[in-house]
Every structure is written in structure tokens, then in C-alpha cells.
Amino acid sequence: VPDPRDLPSIPKTVSQRLSQYLRVLQDLQRAGEETVSSRSLAARLELTAAQVRKDLTYFGQFGLPGVGYRVVGLIGEVRRILGTDRTWSVALIGAGNLGSALARYQGFAEQGFAVRAIFDCSVALVGRDLAGHSIRHMDEFEATVTDEGLDFVVLAVPIEVAQDVCDLVVGAGIRGILNFAPLRLQVPTGVHLIAVDLAIQLEQLSFLASSEGLDGERRI
Amino acid sequence: VPDPRDLPSIPKTVSQRLSQYLRVLQDLQRAGEETVSSRSLAARLELTAAQVRKDLTYFGQFGLPGVGYRVVGLIGEVRRILGTDRTWSVALIGAGNLGSALARYQGFAEQGFAVRAIFDCSVALVGRDLAGHSIRHMDEFEATVTDEGLDFVVLAVPIEVAQDVCDLVVGAGIRGILNFAPLRLQVPTGVHLIAVDLAIQLEQLSFLASSEGLDGERRI
Numbered sequence: 001v002p003d004p005r006d007l008p009s010i011p012k013t014v015s016q017r018l019s020q021y022l023r024v025l026q027d028l029q030r031a032g033e034e035t036v037s038s039r040s041l042a043a044r045l046e047l048t049a050a051q052v053r054k055d056l057t058y059f060g061q062f063g064l065p066g067v068g069y070r071v072v073g074l075i076g077e078v079r080r081i082l083g084t085d086r087t088w089s090v091a092l093i094g095a096g097n098l099g100s101a102l103a104r105y106q107g108f109a110e111q112g113f114a115v116r117a118i119f120d121c122s123v124a125l126v127g128r129d130l131a132g133h134s135i136r137h138m139d140e141f142e143a144t145v146t147d148e149g150l151d152f153v154v155l156a157v158p159i160e161v162a163q164d165v166c167d168l169v170v171g172a173g174i175r176g177i178l179n180f181a182p183l184r185l186q187v188p189t190g191v192h193l194i195a196v197d198l199a200i201q202l203e204q205l206s207f208l209a210s211s212e213g214l215d216g217e218r219r220i
Numbered sequence: 221v222p223d224p225r226d227l228p229s230i231p232k233t234v235s236q237r238l239s240q241y242l243r244v245l246q247d248l249q250r251a252g253e254e255t256v257s258s259r260s261l262a263a264r265l266e267l268t269a270a271q272v273r274k275d276l277t278y279f280g281q282f283g284l285p286g287v288g289y290r291v292v293g294l295i296g297e298v299r300r301i302l303g304t305d306r307t308w309s310v311a312l313i314g315a316g317n318l319g320s321a322l323a324r325y326q327g328f329a330e331q332g333f334a335v336r337a338i339f340d341c342s343v344a345l346v347g348r349d350l351a352g353h354s355i356r357h358m359d360e361f362e363a364t365v366t367d368e369g370l371d372f373v374v375l376a377v378p379i380e381v382a383q384d385v386c387d388l389v390v391g392a393g394i395r396g397i398l399n400f401a402p403l404r405l406q407v408p409t410g411v412h413l414i415a416v417d418l419a420i421q422l423e424q425l426s427f428l429a430s431s432e433g434l435d436g437e438r439r440i
Contacts, residue, residue, distance in 0.1 A: 019424070020420075084423055097320040108422060113419065202328060
């Protein structure tokens, strides 16, 4: 297996497809499939087989003629590239409706993201149980980053306080933030920020319904 | 302006970028900018200027030399392609934590999606107010589809009932579903289904943090 550091860097558009490959491969693994062809992967993701083969060569994977790709091997390789071949420690900030839903979202743990602590600023919520965690006050955040070795923060706070909370999070040394608040946060260089815009998903539905494109499921 | 029906069909990967162009253009509009270059759009989205120009030609937009693209004109064109130059009527099913958060999510209305009705199966929730709507029982769903002219459904129900609710929704004539339940729903041909997988966003953060790629904000 070639060292990924020896391979060309992976474009952002490819990285977004990697998660989609991973979900299809995980479905195949659950179904007991041992191998998969580029054609089959392509059909499930509405891509061309050539596109799939090109994507997979970015990380040194070449299908075997007449066999295709080994499902388990490819899952391991995709997780290695995505960095989810390890478990990341995540803090959730905001224990309102969205935060409560995210705290109970099973998909995070399945894919290698362990929620280690939940924070809120509301005294009414601090100390309450949420998905097995006692909600902590934000005053404890900086100490918890060190104690729990937190890697990422999921921000599910109201728009009015989002930038202040973000600044506090960055000040405490966190370098990866997933933001659900519908505003564009400012972060310094070196901090990775991903903004989740839930309306984008509805726009894709609108696009499909308007253009009457291909049917079938898509994951975003 | 060429009729979009005369243009080549837009690949799925391009349609996903259209929402990202739209958000950047809307930010520029709010900032009072009248024009934008392909280079500036590209820099904000971590794409190449050539990629942006290629994407925009899919719907017949060509920048003016030395001027770039007109922000307002491009917003209108992108919304037309996405089908959000009209308002879609949306029903939300599931008034738990996630449903409550989605009901209050301002981004939907801003982008052309109006929540017209909210449903739940729980008798304890029916009749309660949520974001200005009186929660209705699922028994009323089919009649409401006709009365309110519902286009899409956002499913925020527990995994155990998701397929049954989906079948009911499809049976009532809905042809577009945005599914937040973490399972792969089965829908007949002709029904558009988009599955929201929140772990994908964290995987992209993991990818950025692992590969130490470019900094800055990304929207997914």
C-alpha cells in the first residue's frame, strides 16, 4: 500500500465524494458483499465508472480485473484518508432543540466521532442529563478541552452568541468547528470551520423536482 | 437569456455547487457588491476560476471582460436553475427535538421553502404550538396535502417509524422527501429522496484536520 503522503493531494470535490463512497461501502459490508465493481459504485452514486476509478487512484487503489475492489480494504483506505480510522473527541455546545437532537444522533459515534462533553450557558440546563452526559457550564470549557483531549466542537447555539462562543472555543485551542448557526463565523488561519446549511439540502430537492432529474436516493 | 431547456443538462456535482455559489452571491448582495469576478467566486469556494467559468456556462452565463458577473442577475439565474425562484410548500413531520429545531430554522424561508404544516403521531404533541403552527395529527396529512398544496416533506421522525411514515407520505402524492432519519428509505420511481447524513459534515472536518488542507470556511 503506498503511503498517502507520496500521493497527489486530494481535491476538495473528491473529499466530499469519499464520505459518499464510504456509506455505500458500509451498506455493502452489512449486506455481506466482499467485492464491488467501479460500475456498481458509480451506479449507486450517480457517477460514471471512469470518475470512480479516477477518484480511487488518488489514494492508490486499483481494482482487480474481473473482481473489482475489496469492500473491507476500501473502507479502511477511505477512513484513513478521511482521518476517521481513529476516534475524534467532540464537544457539543448548545443543549437546545438542535443540540439535543445532535447529542442523540447515532451516526456520529458510528463514524468515529465520540461526544465527550456537552455545554450550555443556561443555568437552567447545567447539570441536567442529555444523552448520558451531565450538561456543563461554558465556564468549564477550557479545562475540559485539556482534561478530555477535545479535538472538535459542534456549535448548536443561537445566532446572537455564535461568534462569541466561537472565539472562546478558538481561544481554548480547538482547531475544528462544525457550525450549525446560520451565520458566517470568523476564525483565524489554522482553524478549520465547516458550516452546515440545512437549506442546501432542500435546494437540491428543488433542483431534482424542477429538472426532473434521475430518481433515487442522494446523500448530502 | 437562453432557455435552460436548450442547454445541456447540469451534472449532479454542479448542482451541489450551485447552492454554494448562491450563498456567496447572497453575501455579496448584502454587502452591496454589484459585480463579482470568477476569480473572486473561486477563491471564496476553494475552486479554480476555470471551474467557476465552466459551471456558469452550463446555464448560459458569461462574465463581461473587466466587469465579471452581475451579482443580482446571477442570483436570479442560479435560483431559476435550482427551482427556488418560486416558493415551495413544505410539511414537517416529527415535532421532537430535531423537528422543533427545523421548524424554527430561518434559512428555509429565506431560500424559498415555506413550512405550511407540522405533523406528529404523538397525541401529547397534537394541538401544541410550534413556530406559529398548531401541530396536526398524521391522520390529517392526506387532506392537508391537497388543502395546502404541499410539495415537499421534511422527515424528522424516529428511525423505527420512518419507512411507514415515508410510505404514507408517498401514498398521499408527495414527490420530494428530505429525510433526516439515519436509514436508507425505499421510495418508488418518480419520488425524489434526499438523505441528510450529519456525520458527513464531521468527516469533512476530520479530512481537513488530518490532511491539514486549506483553511477557511466551507459550506456543505
